[in-house]
Amino acid sequence: MPGLLDTEAIRKDFPVLDRVIHDGKKLVYLDNAATSQKPRQVLDALNDYYERHNANVHRGVHVLAEEATALYEGARDKVAAFVNAPSRDEVIFTKNASESLNLVANMLGWADEPYRVDQNTEIAITEMEHHSNIVPWQLLAQRTGAKLRWFGLTDDGRLDLSNIDEVITERTKVVSFTLVSNIMGTVNPVEEIVRRAQEVGALVVVDASQAVPHMPFDVQAIQADFVAFTGHKMCGPTGIGVLWGRQELLEDLPPFLGGGEMIETVSMHSSTYAPAPHKFEAGTPPIAQAVGLGAAVDYLSGIGMDKIAAHEHAITEYAVQRLAEVPDLRIIGPTTAEDRGAAISFVLGDIHPHDVGQVLDEQGIAVRVGHHCARPVCLRYGIPATTRASFYLYSTPAEVDALVEGLEHVRNFFG
Template identity: 60%
Template sequence: MTALASHRPPDVPSLDVDAIRADFPILSRTVNGKPLVYLDSGNTSQKPRQVIDAMAEFSRHSNANIARAVHQLGSEATEAFEGAREKVARFINAPSSNGVVFVKNSTEAINLVSYAMLAASVGQGSDERFRLREGDEIVISEMEHHSNIVPWQLLCERTGATLKWFPITDAGRLDTSGLDELITERTKLVSIVHMSNILGTINPTGAITKRAHEVGALVMLDASQSVPHMPMDVVAYDVDFIAFTGHKMLGPTGIGVLWGREELLAAMPPFLGGGSMIETVTMARTTYAAPPARFEAGTPPITEAVGLGAAIDYLTALDMRAVQWHEKELCAYALPALESVPGLTIMGPRVPLGRGGAISFDLEGIHPHDVGQILDAEGVEVRVGHHCAKPTCARFGVAAMTRASFYVYTTEAEIDALVDALHTTRKVFG
């Protein structure tokens, strides 16, 4: 292990990675005749058998719809679904589960807030905190995932508001030097990525949140990459909304979370209309249920919620501080190892501080798609492309990048396999 391990706080345990890997059936398979080296967890993580089994057990024994029946199966399903909501609340230290809204992914969570603001902007008697007019502003950053850019572009186009953004430094950090000029009395919302999916940068949010609240703006964190990899405390971060997704944190696809302050959710108009989100319906008008039900129209992803709850149980047992330190140590090992490859340039922070376990790079003269194909032939699975972050790629003068991303089951030996495969790639392309 790296020298960084000596700085681990004494109360933070180390992960037993061999024992963890034994819980993940897929890690025992081969790819192209080689042992699987899965380095694409920032895209989708793998699932431990505990998550797979929990979902299968629910489907075998308690499958039913929720909040719609008084029979035994319906009661069991409702209890399991709401139990998962309680687990999410505890995991992010939310004051209660009433601020936890189940959605299908982070993209839907961000769009929910965006469309609620649109509805408030065109409706009568809406809460002024959500109403946008011409001249109002929304602030994001240049390192956002498209899901935290496009919804706000659409909202600005439809309301006459203006979109502004923090730039990125050459070192891959958020440039907050113009904070007071960027966030002003015209700002209605600041929506910032907490950990960049492409650069790995962990953004310090304290000064941004403080400034936003000083001018009366709301703050949203895209925590898709941070919640799976580090402790999250929504009270300590003092934000108004966070978004994250199950499939990046050992859980299933098809479920994510919007957390919001309860009083804000209660003031927001609904996103989707239909069953279960109503208080009462007549042919003349409808009144809406209190959050979170207000934002969960129709049959929700029940089995997926059970899986997310099981994933949270697994991560909680590991200790999220240990998860964060494991990845910090992997980064300390991987960064110099990757830079030993001729022509390789790391995009983003080149030190294991203020960054997570997603490392993107360019291999001079070789397109990332070619890099990905050679690595796949060696059993090494990475992601290539623009990573749904085209503005970030443009900022660094490339059309695409190759990204290796780590998680609880990643080993130094797998990083060695990646580096060896990159040397092979270099030889193949001369």
């Protein structure tokens, strides 16, 4: 199959993929949109940090503190280069993408003009967002009186931009949307949305949690103002996320959390704040997790994001074709591999997705079931939930075949 990576070699880097579960069945891991597995290189980096360099960062003058600081800030350099950030100081470490998006929403609620969101302004999102890119904006709208607008979905799982001038208006202060849907895999038309947002002077926030791990990504090319993503979906540890923001915005906007490290001076009457990124990293940061994320960036870069994207496209194209052979199966979202990522959600006749997932698990096949923190999508298509299979750089055609065979077993089981 053209475009495939040497998965036999890659899978040797991931110990968990050798697991045998449920009476000798080898693990088929198809839950990568929820979290990816971690290669030995990342696990070794975490162990090495804790065994040899563990200390708090930035203020210590002893050897361990200086080593920990160098590793932590070195990870920032790696992430900045990975997404082509103009400055390393534009990379803020958070605990996950949800915190990154909440950080932006809160900053805009507290900001002075011209960035402040208030009762005279509007916020634009989409119906396909992860809850992490819905709830923070709902909270902001409730607190400020701003009006929340959103793009709907077409029957085939694409954004309906036919009313773009009505959703993004002269009153719109911020437009926040996912680049790749976590439930349907849809890749959204960034250029059209950004163009309209820039016409009205709105800030653009992109949730790239399902994009940065899977394709070459350039924050400058995308022309967003803020980009959020998370480490655990890109071979890194849990507990580490990233917010990239344009330097001038980070300088002008207020901090989200107060505490140690984010200050310049403190008196009992007032405080002044450190420049970005430390202005937004109060307290002891996720040091080990950042080191692990840096190792993950090294690992992915060594393989090549263009090659990973090509591999996933080939696997996804094959999966869409094979799933079309399963009777009574309906894909929720795009039914071709064009402009879609490697997450495929589906329903199987009248069988509840939780039952599908449980029977697949008995076959050693790990998928995700539920509404995938995207309940508005399920409401839009009149379904309670979906089964989702999602692929990554170590996924193989044989695993797709195992999924299809497992679904046939599900159909037979429920007769």
